[in-house]
Amino acid sequence: MAVSEQTSVIESLGYVVSFIPTHSNKWSKLRKLFAIFYSGFFLRREIVKEDVNFIWFHGGEFYSLVRKYLILSFATFLLKKKPKVILSLHSPTIENMMNSRIKKVFLSHFIKRSDCTTVVSSWWKEYIESYLPISNLFVLNNVVQSVTSETEKVSNIERFNSRKVLFMSRLVEGKGAEVVVEVAKMLPQYSFSIAGDGPLLTTLKNRVTSLKLTNVNFLGWISDRDKAEVINSSAIFFLPSKRDSFGMGYIECMAHGVPVIGLDYKAIPSIISQGGMLVNPFNCVESSASAIHALLSDLSKYNCYASAALELSEKYSPKAIAPALKEILR
Known part of the structure; x- marks a missing residue:
């Protein structure tokens, strides 16, 4: 619901949004692996056509972020002109990542590779900044429609x-x-x-x-x-x-x-x-x-x-x- 509502606001600002699924619990392991390459290929094709202004990754748990990072790497490999990358962090497992040296280094690298990283509250912004020296971190609240009917x-x-x-x-x-x-x-x-x-x-x-x-x-x-x-x-x-x-x-x-x-x-x-x-x-x-x-x-x-x-x-x-x-x- 949070993603769809946010997408509606983006579209109201005049942008055309394409949603690319990268994971489903109903998918087999083989299909999940295939989805990484398919998503990366699709993105790369659109970037080359210059139809992409920005890529917005909604990252969940650690392996969700790894999938998105692989897709980004494949889609932008050796390209001179690259779209703006936005990374949205909304999983409570961020705390677990901060307690793992490898996961913390990976997250830090992904954030630095992104042009902008968003979190869902000021608490999470302060928490991440207490661990990682980054400057491109912003608070973007989730969206809920007002009840008008x-x-x-x-x-x-x-x-x-x-x-x-x-x-x-x-x-x-x-x-x-x-x-x-x-x-x-x-x-x-x-x-x-x-x-x-x-x-x-x-x-x-x-x-x-x-x-x-x-x-x-x-x-x-x-x-x-x-x-x-x-x-x-x-x-x-x-x-x-x-x-x-x-x-x-x-x-x-x-x-x-x-x-x-x-x-x-x-x-x-x-x-x-x-x-x-x-x-x-x-x-x-x-x-x-x-x-x-x-x-x-x-x-x-x-x-x-x-x-x-x-x-x-x-x-x-x-x-x-x-x-x-x-x-x-x-």
Whole structure:
């Protein structure tokens, strides 16, 4: 979602964008290897035709960056005229790279080879700069569309009265889904919806069954088409994640005026800011339960956080992001 929304803003600035997939978990190892050469060949052909002004690489984990680096090397080998290279870093595994000498050297070299490198928050910019002496690093926030349709808008009182808490993420280690179940145990008066799929689904369902919880619902993976309805039917978005470099769910829910709760952990405070509540990551279950109850037992406080969430989401709107993109692409 973050990439597609960003692409829409770039296109609104008058650029034509071509998307080249370089990886899929559904691909065989042979196809993944072939994709590196195909992508490099395609890029090189377009560069030679002088149809490419810039190449934008969205780098994830280490091997994702290696693939992109190989594609770049093949596409620009021995070419005199090369397009501008932009590298976008948005994976929380950057920390792991900094703790590995080889990976750190590789990342440093890739960044220096790029004309511009972007990160998704000021926290990540400061973190990377504390390890690498680089000057071409910029903050480019992720983009979320503002909610304009009247059918998508729900009043604060409707949400407040629903008493529903939404967790929406991939069900993997570090995202905090297991915390949601334990919090639900402490707050039987509220309803908790877990939206997402992943390897922890069975474990989570077994835990809910063993605790005999009747206030936890598993919604499965939510499509983009149904996401607005799920968000609008919730009073709070709760994502106690230690694995997110940004957390699109936070700003998507804030754009609907839904208060969010996350951990006071690494980059998350720079995203949530005043649009939600931060809880102690070392006393996560108890502090989260207290935060949820504080919001859902006081309508006045809830209204304040809902208004703040909506206001903060404008920071991530296409209109707000466009000037930064213009500067990067000029």
